[in-house]
Amino acid sequence: MRFFMVLFSTALLSVVPALAQDAGATRADWPHYGGSPYSWRYSALDQINTSNVKSLTPACMFQTGDYAENLQATPIVVDGVMYLITAQAHVFALDAATGREIWNYRYPPVPRSIPGFIGNRGVAVGDGKVFFGTKDDYMVALDQKTGRLAWKVNIDDARQCGCNITAAPMVVKDKVIVGGTGGDGAHRGYITAFNTRTGRLAWRWYVVPAPGEKGNETWKGDSWRFGGGSPWLTGSYDPALNLLYWGTGNAAADFYDTERVVAGADKSKDVNLYTASVVALDPDTGKLRWHYQEVPDDIWDYDSSYEVVLLDRQMRGRMRQALLHMNKSGLTFVLDRATGEYLGSFSVPEVRNWMAGVTEDGKLVGRNEPAMGKTTSICPSAAGAKSWNSTAYSPRTGFLYVPVNEMCADITPNDHPADEGKNYMNGDFPFKLPPGRTTYSHVDAWDPVTGKRAWSMPYKYVLLASMLATAGDLVFTGNPEGDFFALDATSGNKLWSYQTGAGHRGSAVSYSVNGKQYIATPTGWHSSVVGALAQSLFPDQDWRLGSTLVVFALPEGSR
């Protein structure tokens, strides 16, 4: 028996850890939105580390000149070239070591009549092309070497659907895959895949199933037509399992469920599939392989569209191919990524009243639902215990690094009828700060296996930039005041900070050129939606806007 066990674990070691533990980290390049397709936002580079980070200084800066809604993108770095996109889809290829522009492409200005928010969270690079989505719902492919337009294809009529593309697309094999916004309007969300070479449609997967499809029975009447669920961020991919993972958005209407939930529905089971879920799709066909709904009948606007972190860890007695997935509520699910089996969960906000807890098999208990005719104070707010900015995972510490905000909202539902493409939140939800606190956010380190918080570094205002973890045992992020800083990944102690001059709402990356490690961060805050909602809570603050990429490195001779 013992012999068998040894054999068994050896076999596992030779297959499983070789996949995620190696493939989850980035090295010289930063090839994907989440770093690797496992979405760790972790660099295996350790030239910059806890002992020398105090010497980190700017190596170059790049000012994009596009100050509309600032800089939110994750830069992509391939072979020493950085690909950066601004909110209005000005795309730049830069020498990643010097910031010198190699080419630029300006997407034509989108007409003022197109509804939606300006913003772009990144490009994808693959098959010799640079891909991005636009406010008017085009998927665009540029030649990677020249920036010349290769193809573009429309995925929807933004004037009708009220939806846009703000997420970075993702390249998987010969396809480029993208999600869209619109789930706060009367819209039916989807993920669409195109052939990278030709731009031709490969498949589309609707979050909300049509009549005759499994899951449609979880919708009342015709409500599925405008059921929301828009998967408005970027997925992850496991090449060994050949599964694509994506988080889906809230059900619509957001705060009023009478029109969409079958009377007497059992909310300990799936309701309004496949909203507020993590789904595993076959990337070749777009067919659903499994799903896990995190918030059945989401009535708090708790999108689950956030990043899916793929990792292999010892859990419940054996090595698991797992995934971590946090939704807006801050409730973070640990699932078997081959099967969708529930392995555990933990909740990151300190102030929480939307539910009382989670059962051993992952069911929500003590739901505190907003109701018509009254105002209900709900924590965390619809801005999220975490916003769309990503977590990071370090295989060295085993911690998930999370920027957590402590905000609440007073939700007053209404019952406006659905009107295609128009706002369908059906509720007012002004934000407020929870009483009795002096700090309203924190960077946390969570152990996903034990579900325990290892450390927490509090911050006075809000944290809305992504985390970056490195093998130098550093965790980087920025705050709205403009400070970009490094924490000790083991203790959370602040080791270094640099005032970049404008607030942080983007995603920092690390890469190397000719053996030299760089840390690059977008700066410029973000003046609408959650950024502005949060800022309105701190009226004495005037967080500065901008649109500049700042690249840091160690000075020559200090390595």
Place this chain on the structure above:
Amino acid sequence: MSNQPRWMAAAIALAVSCQAQNVANVVKQGEAVFSKTCATGYCHGVRGGPSGAPRLAARGFNQAYIDKVVRNGVPDTGMVSFTTRLSPPDLVAVIAYVTTLNGIANPDVSMEGRGDAVSNRPTLTGEAARGARLFSEAVRSFARCSTCHEVSGFGIPVAAPMAKVPKSAAELKALTTPDVKTGAIGGETMPVLVLSQGKQGAVFYDLTSAPPVQRNAEPGAVKFTDGSNWRHSSVIGAYNDSELAAILDYLRAVIKP
């Protein structure tokens, strides 16, 4: 006057009645429009309070300024132009309401002189209204007319604007498409709609499958020949004859030769 759209007559009639009515009614209507369209959580706050978009109450805005911003939007922000998003009466009402939030008790609620920027979607009834829905029905995904045709401000303008409307579903199915050519690129042939062709290269739509893909080819990389095996009838197959007839009714109502 005879070529004025029907909404304008309606708008003028409504303007007259508005002037006769109590301003308060219009402001009340504006509050309802504001609550549904503007105070949407991530945008403006309830009663113009602070939220994702700037506070609007007690900012010292005058009506001319509010009117301009609502109609034109604010460049580089989420504040879009609402001229095609709201009906003319709703537009006037919401401007009046926001004006009252700025301490002006008697805003101008007349509709006169406001016909310059309104939706070009006429009021439709019966089969034409049904046809308008079918034309761009979201549940049909890419198998809908608006994947390739822009009409009344909706749809994607892949095809050139329609000059005349077929008389019947049968005529629509038999439609010939002389503009569609055959493109040869990299050893592959495909039905194409050419947008431009010159020293800079060629820009064309690949019509192999829906949605059409706009492709840019290097000079000399693509060869076009007249004729194609592509048929319009093959992309309208998701509609039945009754639906096609309704769509033609819609097109006749909005497309004037």
